[in-house]
Amino acid sequence: MRQKYLIFQDGKDDNLKIRETAVIDKDLHRVATPMLREDHYTVLCEETYDNIDITEAIDRGTSALVNAIRTPNLFPVAPYSVKIAEAVIALYASKTDRSVELMFDDVDLVAVPAEAHP
Numbered sequence: 001m002r003q004k005y006l007i008f009q010d011g012k013d014d015n016l017k018i019r020e021t022a023v024i025d026k027d028l029h030r031v032a033t034p035m036l037r038e039d040h041y042t043v044l045c046e047e048t049y050d051n052i053d054i055t056e057a058i059d060r061g062t063s064a065l066v067n068a069i070r071t072p073n074l075f076p077v078a079p080y081s082v083k084i085a086e087a088v089i090a091l092y093a094s095k096t097d098r099s100v101e102l103m104f105d106d107v108d109l110v111a112v113p114a115e116a117h118p
Contacts (some may be wrong), residue, residue: 001106008099016049045073
């Protein structure tokens with residue numbers, strides 16, 4: 001499954017929001033990712049996090065931030081969670097960026113290098 005995460009600070013309190021979308025239409029599995037349009041993605045979840053809670057989690061490290069952003073509704077696999085946490089840290093460190101978008105393809109998690117095949 002191809003997923004996209006939009007991570008942004010929103011509102012007067014700069015609360016963090018993470019919106020998870022994915023391509024779920026099986027007829028699109030052969031469409032190259034760069035050719036996908038926004039309407040090919042379906043919103044799966046959107047979570048809002050208190051700015052203070054996220055700032056405190058950042059101060060405690062990446063693992064604490066991963067735990068803070070995972071919820072019953074938004075629970076990305078470990079490699080994605082770490083990349084999302086790293087993006088949140090970079091977003092909070094930036095003076096100009098207000099959002100970041102991450103894209104993942106589950107094929108990358110199971111792909112075996114060509115040299116591994118006999």
